[in-house]
Amino acid sequence: MARVALITGTSSGIGLDTAVxxxxxxxxxxxxxxxxxxxxxxQERARAAGVSLDIQPLxxxxxxxxxxxxxxxxxxxxxxxVLVNNAGAGFLGTLEQTSLEALRSVMEVNFFGVWRMTQAVxxxxxxxxxxxxxxxxxxxxxxxxxxNDAYCAAKFACxxxxxxxxxxxxxxxxxxxxxxxxxxxxxxxxxxxxxxxGQPSPGDAHYQPLLERYMAGSAAVYQHAQTGxxxxxxxxxxxTVPEPHFRYATSDLVRQVAGRKYTDLTGDxxxxxxxxxLK
Ligand SMILES: NC(=O)c1ccc[n+]([C@@H]2O[C@H](COP(=O)([O-])OP(=O)(O)OC[C@H]3O[C@@H](n4cnc5c(N)ncnc54)[C@H](OP(=O)(O)O)[C@@H]3O)[C@@H](O)[C@H]2O)c1
Numbered sequence: 001m002a003r004v005a006l007i008t009g010t011s012s013g014i015g016l017d018t019a020v021x022x023x024x025x026x027x028x029x030x031x032x033x034x035x036x037x038x039x040x041x042x043q044e045r046a047r048a049a050g051v052s053l054d055i056q057p058l059x060x061x062x063x064x065x066x067x068x069x070x071x072x073x074x075x076x077x078x079x080x081x082v083l084v085n086n087a088g089a090g091f092l093g094t095l096e097q098t099s100l101e102a103l104r105s106v107m108e109v110n111f112f113g114v115w116r117m118t119q120a121v122x123x124x125x126x127x128x129x130x131x132x133x134x135x136x137x138x139x140x141x142x143x144x145x146x147x148n149d150a151y152c153a154a155k156f157a158c159x160x161x162x163x164x165x166x167x168x169x170x171x172x173x174x175x176x177x178x179x180x181x182x183x184x185x186x187x188x189x190x191x192x193x194x195x196x197x198g199q200p201s202p203g204d205a206h207y208q209p210l211l212e213r214y215m216a217g218s219a220a221v222y223q224h225a226q227t228g229x230x231x232x233x234x235x236x237x238x239x240t241v242p243e244p245h246f247r248y249a250t251s252d253l254v255r256q257v258a259g260r261k262y263t264d265l266t267g268d269x270x271x272x273x274x275x276x277x278l279k
Contacts, residue, residue, distance in 0.1 A: 001078075001079070002026060002027065002028045003026070003027050003028070003079075003081035003082065004027065004028045004029075004030065004073065004077045004078075004079050004080050004081050004082070005022045005027035005028070005029045005030065005080075005081065005082040005083075005084065005239065006030045006032070006069075006070075006073055006080050006082070006083050006084070006121065007019050007022065007029065007030070007031055007032065007083075007084035007086055008032050008058060008060050008084065008085055008086050008087035008113070008117060009032070009033065009034075009060070009086045009087030009088065010031040010032060010033050010042055010055075010086070011033040011034070011035070011038040011039065011041070011042065012038075012041065012186060012187045013184070013186030013187055013188060013228050014086055014136060014181070014184060014186060014228045014231045014232065014235075015031075015033075015084075015086040015087065016041060016042050016045060016228065017045075017227075017228035017229045017231070017232035018084060018086060018228075018231070018232040018235045018236070019031035019042060019046070019053055020042075020045050020046055020049050020051060020053075020232070021229070021232040021233065021235070021236050022082070022084070022232075022235075022236060022239065023046065023049070023051035023052070023053055024049060024051055025236050025239070025240060027081070027082065027239070028054065028077055029051075029053050029054065030053075030054045030056055030069075030073050030077070031046075031053040031054065031055050031056070032055075032056050032057065032058035032069060033055070033057065033058065034057070034058070034059045035057075036055065036057050039055050042055065043055070054073075054076065054077075056069055056072060056073075057069070060085075060087045060109060060113030060114075060116060060117055061108045061109055061112070061113055063116065066116050066117060066120050067120060070120045070121060070124075074124065079124070079128065080121050080124050080125065080131065081128075081130070081131055081132065082131070082132045082133075082134065082239045083117060083118065083121045083131070083132070083133045083134070084134045084135075084136070084235060084239075085113070085114045085117050085118065085133070085134070085135040085136065086136045087109060087113055088109060088110045088113075088136065088138075089106070089109050089110065089188075089191060089192075090148070090151050090188055090189070090191065090192035090195075091106045091148075091150045091151050091192065091195055092147045092148065092151075092192055092193075092195070092196045092211070092215075093147060093149070093150070093196065093201075094146070094147050094149055094203075094207055094211075095149055096201045096202065096203045096207070097201040097203075097204070097207060098149060098150050102150065103150045103153075106150040106151055106153075106154050107150070107153070107154050107157070109154075110151065110154035110155060110158065111154040111155075111157040111158055111161075114135055114158050114161070114162075115161060118133055118135075118162075118165075121133070122169075122174070125172070125173075125174045126172050126174070128173075129172060129173040130173040130174065131173070131174045131175075132174070132175045132176075132177065132238065132239055132244065133162075133169070133174065133175075133176050133177075134176075134177045134178075134179060134235055134238050134239060134244075135158060135162055135176070135177070135178050135179065136179045136181070136231070136235075137155045137158045137159055137162075137178045137179065137180055138151075138152075138155045138180060138181060138182075139180055139181065139182045139249070139253075139254045139257055139258060140152045140155045141155030141156055141158055141159040141178070141180060142156075142159065142180060142254075142257075142258045142261060143257055143258055143260075143261055143270060143274075144156075144270075144274070145274060146210070146214050146274055146275075146277060146278055147210075147211055147214055158178070159178060162176050162178055163178075163246070166246055175243075175244050176246060177238040177244045177245060177246060177247070177248060178246065178247050178248070179231060179234055179235055179238065179248045179250060180247060180248060180249045180250060180254055180258070181226060181231050181250040181251070181254065182221075182225075182226070182250065182251050182253045182254045182257070183218075183221050183222045183224070183225035183226065183253075184225055184226045184227065184228060184230070184231055184250075185222065185225040185226070185227055185228070186228050189218075189222065196211075210278045213277070213278055213279065214277055214278055217277045221253075224253070226250060226251055230250065231250055234248050234250055257273075260273060
């Protein structure tokens, strides 16, 4: 019986590429997206690759949507071997530019969405005494970055949650892996930029020039970004090797930046390095 993979957020980017790569690797792949009307790019890529996908609606921010989706997968396929928590969204703004409402919505998709999906699928894997839960966090789940206060808080929360769960899951034959990309060329930045306009704060006279310098530096970093396919190949590796790692830093850049955190436990080197991006 073919193994079944369930993946979130496949309308674009890493999720779209990963859905196709998982199907090419032989998984019955349930590719989910919030709005089925946005499935055309996914369908075209699957057709070009000669694979078929089970495309289903899923909003990771909704309890009802998550439970209906998981129930449907079990009815149609009878098992879930791999869950890929990929859905996520960025947000740019420092503390004073981020309302509690905005913070809640960032946490809802990036953290509660991961918790909700993992909690819905975990009992299925516990009963099967096997399974893999692969979560796309970020270098921003390891290292804080200016103007990413809410996004990094959500990705750090995922890292803390999953690092705590991993040893217990292992006793049940369930492997957890976190995928930690740096910059990846997807729709991500366009989606983030669409959200920063129109959020005035009293401190903007100070923050705006810093944000502009940060954004200019980010644009330079994105010149050397990985592709969605690079990340998809790493996710397929985590889904298929006999003993997957807990962490997959996806590039030398991520290893270098995250390495600073662990080689200087005062945190000063990292704050100085990030601070240099505001000058
Ligand atoms: N690109 C990067 O530089 C980068 C770096 C590190 C980590 N990441 C992480 O990689 C993951 C994938 O991002 P990407 O780069 O591929 O960006 P992307 O092209 O913007 O894709 C994000 C996906 O998440 C979906 N999504 C958002 N909210 C959702 C919700 N409530 N329920 C279900 N799906 C939802 C989006 O669907 P809609 O079409 O419905 O909005 C979209 O399919 C994210 O977790 C992101 O944080 C990205």
